[in-house]
Amino acid sequence: MPAPSTAVPPAHDATSARRYRTEIDGLRALAVSLVVGYHVLSGRVSGGVDVFLALSGFFLVHGLTGRLARSGRVRPLRAISRTLGRLVPSAALVLAGTVAAAVLVLPSTRWREIAEHLLSAATFTENHRLVAESVDYAASNLLASPMQQFWSLSIQVQVLVAAPFLVAGAAVLLRRTPWWRHGRAVTIGATAAATAASFAWSVVATAEDQQRAYFSTVPRLWELGVGALAAVLLARLRPPRWLAAALGWTGVAMLVACGALLDGAHQFPGWQAAWPVLSAVAVIVAADHGGRAGVHRALSTPLARWLGSRSYALYLWHWPVLVLYLAHTGRDFPSVKGAVAIIVLSLLLAEATHRLVERPAGARIQTWRPAAALAVVAAMAAPPALAGAGVLSWMDREADRVAAVVDDPAYPGAAALGSPFWETGPAGDVEPMPPLSLIRDDWPWPPAGASCTQEVIEDAPVPTEIDMCVNGDDDRKRRVVAVGDSHVAHWLPPLNAIAEDRGWQVISVIRGGCNLSTESEFIQEGWPGYEECAVWRSRMTDRIVSLEPDVVIALGTRTAAGEEPEWLPPGFVAAWKPLTDAGIRIVGLRDSPRHTMDVPDCMAEWGDASPRCRSPRSSVYDDGLLDPPPSVLPDGVSLVDTSRYFCLEDVCPALIGNVRVYMDDGHVTGTYMRTVRPLFEEDLLGHLGW
Structure with a gap:
C-alpha cells in the first residue's frame, strides 16, 4: 500500500543534499x-x-x-x-x-x-x-x-x-x-x-x-x-x-x-x-x-x-x-x-x-x-x-433478543408446518427472526454451555486438530456422540435441549467439510484442508470407539443444490461398518436442503415470502432414496428422514413460522433449529426406542 510521497531524507552523511526522488x-x-x-x-x-x-x-x-x-x-x-x-x-x-x-x-x-x-x-x-x-x-x-x-x-x-x-x-x-x-x-x-x-x-x-x-x-x-x-x-x-x-x-x-x-x-x-x-x-x-x-x-x-x-x-x-x-x-x-x-x-x-x-x-x-x-x-x-x-455492541444486544423467540408463540418455526399459516404463523404480521443483519452469526457451534478441548494429532502427514465439545457430565445415563461437518452441527441446539431434559451426555466432534466417511465428499484434493480432513477421518473410528457411546449421530445423505440428486455416499456406509461391528448404533440424519442462491441475500432483495428464495423440493431431495431403506445399510444403522422439518410437498421455503430458515445457501439458522426440537425428538426416540 503506497504511502503519500515525501522527499527522501538524506543518507547517513548529514551533509548529503536532500533531493526529491x-x-x-x-x-x-x-x-x-x-x-x-x-x-x-x-x-x-x-x-x-x-x-x-x-x-x-x-x-x-x-x-x-x-x-x-x-x-x-x-x-x-x-x-x-x-x-x-x-x-x-x-x-x-x-x-x-x-x-x-x-x-x-x-x-x-x-x-x-x-x-x-x-x-x-x-x-x-x-x-x-x-x-x-x-x-x-x-x-x-x-x-x-x-x-x-x-x-x-x-x-x-x-x-x-x-x-x-x-x-x-x-x-x-x-x-x-x-x-x-x-x-x-x-x-x-x-x-x-x-x-x-x-x-x-x-x-x-x-x-x-x-x-x-x-x-x-x-x-x-x-x-x-x-x-x-x-x-x-x-x-x-x-x-x-x-x-x-x-x-x-x-x-x-x-x-x-x-x-x-x-x-x-x-x-x-x-x-x-x-x-x-x-x-x-x-x-x-x-x-x-x-x-x-x-x-x-x-x-x-x-x-x-x-x-x-x-x-x-x-x-x-x-x-x-x-x-x-x-x-x-x-x-x-x-x-x-x-x-x-x-x-x-x-x-x-x-x-x-x-x-x-x-x-x-x-x-x-x-x-x-x-x-x-x-x-x-x-x-x-x-x-x-x-x-x-x-454497531457490534447493538448487534450483540439484538442477538440476546433473538435467542428468546423460541418460547414466543409468534415464532412457531417448524411447528407451523402443515398448518394454513406455515409461512408467517398464526400471529401474522410480525418481524421475522433472526434479523437479516444478525443472520450470519446465528450459528450453533461451539454449542452453548459446552466444555471444549482441542487435540493436535502430530504423528500424521500433517498436524491436524480434533475439536471436541462435551455437554453434560460423565454420570449421565446415555452418551450420544455427534460427529461430522457443519451440517451435523446444525442439530446440536435441538439435540442438546433433548439431552438436557432426558439426562444424556452429548459429545460433539465437528470439523468443517469433513464427515464420518472413508472418502472426502466435499473438500476436493488440492483444496486447503484436504490432507487434514483425511487424517481426521482416518482417526475418527478409533476415537469414537474409545468414547463408548450409546449412539452415534452423523450425516446420512448429502444434498447438492440441484446440481445432482441427493445421494447416500458409499464412504458413509464404509465408515459406519466398523462402528456397528463394535456394537455401536448409528443414526444417520437426512441432509438439510442446499440452495442455488444465498437465501438471506435473496430475502433482503426480494422479500421474505418471495418465491425466488425458495427451492423446489424435487431439486433438493430424492424421495425414493429412503423408501424403502437402502439395502446397503449395515445392521445397527437407521436413517431419520428430516425433510419434513424443512419442506412441504413441493417446495422448501425460506421462511417458516415467522423464522428465517437459512443463514446462507445451505446452513440452517440456530433459531430455526431450536424450533425443530419437538419433531426431531419424536423421530429420534422412535428410531432409538428409548
Missing part, C-alpha cells in the same frame, strides 16, 4: 497501476503491494537514520505523528465514504461484517481480522470486504509505529557501549538478521498455511526489511551508467511480468515474493544514474509523477469502488464499460482526496507538535472505530 513517484505509479489493473481486469495479484512494502522500509530507514545522524536522536513521537499525519486523514475519509456507500449497496445481511471490518480498518488491524477469517485473497471479489485493502496499510502502520521506538531504544543502549562508534554496522546487522528471520518464517508459514501467512505481519516484515537494507547499504552506491540503465529497465520489466507469470495470491509472501521486491530494489539502486538511457526518464514524466503522488489515495479508493460495483451488479468480474467506469471513478476520487485532504491536512499536521498532531489523528480515526464498535 522523482523516479520513485514513477515506481509508485507503475505499482499502483498494476494493482488496480490486475484487481479490476483479472482479479489476480500483481506484486504492486510488495513494491509498496519495500518502499515503506526504504523510506522508514532513510528517515530514522537521517534524523539520528543529524541530531543524535530519533524522537519517536515526532516520527510517528508525521507518519500518521500523512496516512490517517485520507484513510478516515475513505472509510467514511465506503461505509456510506456500503449501507446503500450491500444487503443488511452484511452489516455485521461491515462493522467488524470498519473497526479493524480504523484501528489498523485489518490484516489480523483477515487472518482470523482465513480469507482467500483469490476468492471472488463479489463477497470481499470493501475495506479489505487496509490489510497492507495495517502492516505498514504497525511497523512504522513500532520502529521509531525500537530504534530510539537501541540508540540509548548503544550509547553506553563501545558499539556506539559502529552504529552503522550494528544497524545493518540487526536489520539483516530481522529480515532473514522473517524471510525464513515466511517460507515456512506460506508452505503450512498460505492464506494466513498472506495477511500476517511477521511473514511480511522481510519485504520492508529488504527496502530498509537498500536504504542502508546502497545509500552511497553509484553504479556505472550502463549498469544503472540495465538495472532500472530490468526491474521495471520484471515487475510488469510478475503478475502474469506468478500466482501471487497463492504463492506470496513466500520466496516468490522476492521477485517484485527485488524488482523495486533494482529501480531504487538505478536511481537517476542511467543517463539518457536510464529508466528514471520514463518514470519521471509528468503523468507518472502525477499518478505516483496520488497512488496512496488511488489504492484506498479503487478497492471499495470495485467491490461495491460487483455487489450491485451481481457479477464476478466487471464488464469492459464497468472496468473503465471503476478506474475513472477511482481516479476522480483519488484526485479529490489528494487535493482536498491528503496534501493540505498532511502539510498542516507536519508543522504541529507531536502531542497535538497525534490528538488530531486520533480524533480522525475515532469516529469510524467507535461507529464499528457501536
Whole structure:
C-alpha cells in the first residue's frame, strides 16, 4: 500500500543534499497501476503491494537514520505523528465514504461484517481480522470486504509505529557501549538478521498455511526489511551508467511480468515474493544514474509523477469502488464499460482526496507538535472505530433478543408446518427472526454451555486438530456422540435441549467439510484442508470407539443444490461398518436442503415470502432414496428422514413460522433449529426406542 510521497531524507552523511526522488513517484505509479489493473481486469495479484512494502522500509530507514545522524536522536513521537499525519486523514475519509456507500449497496445481511471490518480498518488491524477469517485473497471479489485493502496499510502502520521506538531504544543502549562508534554496522546487522528471520518464517508459514501467512505481519516484515537494507547499504552506491540503465529497465520489466507469470495470491509472501521486491530494489539502486538511457526518464514524466503522488489515495479508493460495483451488479468480474467506469471513478476520487485532504491536512499536521498532531489523528480515526464498535455492541444486544423467540408463540418455526399459516404463523404480521443483519452469526457451534478441548494429532502427514465439545457430565445415563461437518452441527441446539431434559451426555466432534466417511465428499484434493480432513477421518473410528457411546449421530445423505440428486455416499456406509461391528448404533440424519442462491441475500432483495428464495423440493431431495431403506445399510444403522422439518410437498421455503430458515445457501439458522426440537425428538426416540 503506497504511502503519500515525501522527499527522501538524506543518507547517513548529514551533509548529503536532500533531493526529491522523482523516479520513485514513477515506481509508485507503475505499482499502483498494476494493482488496480490486475484487481479490476483479472482479479489476480500483481506484486504492486510488495513494491509498496519495500518502499515503506526504504523510506522508514532513510528517515530514522537521517534524523539520528543529524541530531543524535530519533524522537519517536515526532516520527510517528508525521507518519500518521500523512496516512490517517485520507484513510478516515475513505472509510467514511465506503461505509456510506456500503449501507446503500450491500444487503443488511452484511452489516455485521461491515462493522467488524470498519473497526479493524480504523484501528489498523485489518490484516489480523483477515487472518482470523482465513480469507482467500483469490476468492471472488463479489463477497470481499470493501475495506479489505487496509490489510497492507495495517502492516505498514504497525511497523512504522513500532520502529521509531525500537530504534530510539537501541540508540540509548548503544550509547553506553563501545558499539556506539559502529552504529552503522550494528544497524545493518540487526536489520539483516530481522529480515532473514522473517524471510525464513515466511517460507515456512506460506508452505503450512498460505492464506494466513498472506495477511500476517511477521511473514511480511522481510519485504520492508529488504527496502530498509537498500536504504542502508546502497545509500552511497553509484553504479556505472550502463549498469544503472540495465538495472532500472530490468526491474521495471520484471515487475510488469510478475503478475502474469506468478500466482501471487497463492504463492506470496513466500520466496516468490522476492521477485517484485527485488524488482523495486533494482529501480531504487538505478536511481537517476542511467543517463539518457536510464529508466528514471520514463518514470519521471509528468503523468507518472502525477499518478505516483496520488497512488496512496488511488489504492484506498479503487478497492471499495470495485467491490461495491460487483455487489450491485451481481457479477464476478466487471464488464469492459464497468472496468473503465471503476478506474475513472477511482481516479476522480483519488484526485479529490489528494487535493482536498491528503496534501493540505498532511502539510498542516507536519508543522504541529507531536502531542497535538497525534490528538488530531486520533480524533480522525475515532469516529469510524467507535461507529464499528457501536454497531457490534447493538448487534450483540439484538442477538440476546433473538435467542428468546423460541418460547414466543409468534415464532412457531417448524411447528407451523402443515398448518394454513406455515409461512408467517398464526400471529401474522410480525418481524421475522433472526434479523437479516444478525443472520450470519446465528450459528450453533461451539454449542452453548459446552466444555471444549482441542487435540493436535502430530504423528500424521500433517498436524491436524480434533475439536471436541462435551455437554453434560460423565454420570449421565446415555452418551450420544455427534460427529461430522457443519451440517451435523446444525442439530446440536435441538439435540442438546433433548439431552438436557432426558439426562444424556452429548459429545460433539465437528470439523468443517469433513464427515464420518472413508472418502472426502466435499473438500476436493488440492483444496486447503484436504490432507487434514483425511487424517481426521482416518482417526475418527478409533476415537469414537474409545468414547463408548450409546449412539452415534452423523450425516446420512448429502444434498447438492440441484446440481445432482441427493445421494447416500458409499464412504458413509464404509465408515459406519466398523462402528456397528463394535456394537455401536448409528443414526444417520437426512441432509438439510442446499440452495442455488444465498437465501438471506435473496430475502433482503426480494422479500421474505418471495418465491425466488425458495427451492423446489424435487431439486433438493430424492424421495425414493429412503423408501424403502437402502439395502446397503449395515445392521445397527437407521436413517431419520428430516425433510419434513424443512419442506412441504413441493417446495422448501425460506421462511417458516415467522423464522428465517437459512443463514446462507445451505446452513440452517440456530433459531430455526431450536424450533425443530419437538419433531426431531419424536423421530429420534422412535428410531432409538428409548
